[in-house]
Amino acid sequence: MSEAADILARIDAIAEALAELRAEVERQGGGYIVPIPSGNGLDRDEELLEVSTASARFNRPADSLRWLCRHENVGRKIGGRWMVSPARLRARLERE
16 A cells, blocks of 8 residues: 555544544533533523633633633532533623
């Protein structure tokens, strides 16, 4: 097999592995939104967004969103990462 054919075969294998990984992430809900565990003071049916996702969606700097989570109760820390409540953030931003 020529070097070019070998490289193309490796690219095809990588593309297939990425497609499988993408399908797994989509089956798990996209990885960006997680349900809130119960007993934390936030609504049970509410969903949380990662700070980077909320930053892009609400066009606000990630540092500002972490500050709002910490001081204005718009999210909570799960596993060492701040997770933002879209409903609480929207309500907080409407007061500005």
